[in-house]
Amino acid sequence: MEKFTKLTGIAAPLPMMNVDTDMIIPKQFLKTIARTGLGKNLFDEMRYDDNGNEISDFVLNKPAYRNAQILVSGDNFGCGSSREHAPWALLDFGIRVVIAPSFADIFYNNCFKNGILPIVLPQEQVDMLMDDAARGSNATVTVDLEEQTISGPDGGTISFDVDPFRKHCLLNGLDDIGLTLEKAAAIDAFEAKAAAERPWV
Amino acid sequence: MTAPKTLYDKIWDAHLAHEAEDGTSLLYIDRHLVHEVTSPQAFEGLRMAGRTVRAPHKTIAVPDHNVPTTEDRVNGITNPESRIQVEALDTNAKDFGIHYYPVSDIRQGIVHIVGPEQGWTLPGMTVVCGDSHTATHGAFGALAHGIGTSEVEHVLATQTLIQKKSKNMKVEITGKLAPGVTAKDITLSVIGHTGTAGGTGYVIEYCGEAIRDLSMEGRMTVCNMAIEGGARAGLIAPDEKTFAYVKGRPHAPKGEDWDKAMAWWATLQSDEDAHWDKVVTLRGEDIAPVVTWGTSPEDVLPITATVPDPAQFTGGKVDAARRSLDYMGLKPGTPLSEIEIDTVFIGSCTNGRIEDLRAAAAVLKGHKIKPGLRGMVVPGSGLVRAQAEEEGLADIFRDAGFEWRLAGCSMCLAMNPDQLSPGERCAATSNRNFEGRQGRGGRTHLMSPAMAAAAAITGRLTDVRDLTRENEPA
């Protein structure tokens, strides 16, 4: 997994609530057996018309946001399915940070496994960043994970919360499986105890 | 004396393999269900790292999302990408030595229907699957939740999941349900009440008389949609119905093991004075047959209501409702029962079990579906299909004009050939009405199997109570 430390990039506004995983990456693109290559179909149904042409007023099609690395959106972002294709598509497009007032549980989890930082902020602060983001390519925002801060184009700084373990993994690009395998003895011990107590499992 | 615990607390404590100081925990996983869409990258990850599956005998795979549901599927899957995914699962199951139900096996079906049917899902277990509707298995009093592909790989390699404990939420449905009201109406009404984010951060336990009165099939319908309410999992405490359902299934415990299991299962209830972080109570009598009008599962109203005006909402929901109505092609004030439909889909892991087919067939019996309407019944597994044929339900569906399909996810998500075309309006028993969920531009109204059958007869969203009243002798 790629590390996440500090990022300065363009923030794109997507002022909608309940952005679901079918919007982020529609099911016809889940047939891949790879993790990469999904960026071109990110938000496919909002981004392209029936003939596959770009819909010019969709935010990621606008010249100012084509290289956006940060997405600012509404409540319950990422609701719906468990498909990790959603964060894979965001990552493949180049998005490394999503900011919203709330996230759906599985999506939130999946982001951390792929080097994407999801940030929960109160509605007022999201509204402020949404305004900043609406200013196009001037909307350069810096997200510093170590410091847990977001600095806007006008110099104002917002702090955010993040689980310390997840922060540690993201900062160091750590592989969860590797970390867990270090605890193999604990798993072995548990497994032996459970097998005695619940032999039918 | 130990502190009183919820059912969730008990299952959690019984599966805690390791806990760090900050509460980050390794939860041991008893059952890992796998399907073809969210697993190829996980198996590939194992191969690349030279890892194996830690507990292949606790890992069960079945293809469901991509498989065609027409008879000609015996000749193979025509869509090359779908075929590659299913073939990848064939190969992975073989290479890693896990239990497998291939497309040709009569036991094949939707993973959340196959697990309980085969007795893989048991009370008190931890169950995961790379699929959000894993919540279904909570109906057995198992802690079951959906995970992403990286977590699938993590469970394959370590048989554990990194977790932080969720909060406890109790959803109580008191009293009795009125005639014509089903498990699907309960679960949709709860989401209508709490919103799609109302359960975020919680594990829900459903309880109350109306829940106890439900069959195991009905309980699975309720838990299935816990995820639509944002919860990590939904649970129902096991009872005599649960044990009767489980007993004798191929992978259920037998003999001495059964007795031992029963002794533990009998303790699997929330203690009386357990602490709840949030409590929601609905009266069973107040629940009506409902349908969805918008593009979020929280857009729920009784069938007797009218399409709402976006202006009546607050905050971001005003814009969301406006967008929904635009997408759905609906005008505020229209009675829901005047909305005409093109297609009826009965199936999915929410409502593809035998009881669901019985409920739909009971309404359809002696009726024909509206001419020009497309009706599709897709049993949730090959065994459900066989049973429905034996009970004569298949004939009722066929006689009414429905297509009688083979098992799979089918039109629940349109990853296979079963799809809506743009603008096509569908009465569906599945669980998601998102934009494009059943096909690009397709319009979905969620409802119970009985309501879907009623809609098939009249060609519009219909109060099933109107039809069943007609059927009653004068």
Ligand code: SF4
């Ligand atoms: S039936 Fe639908 S919701 Fe259920 S597993 Fe299949 S695609 Fe998912």
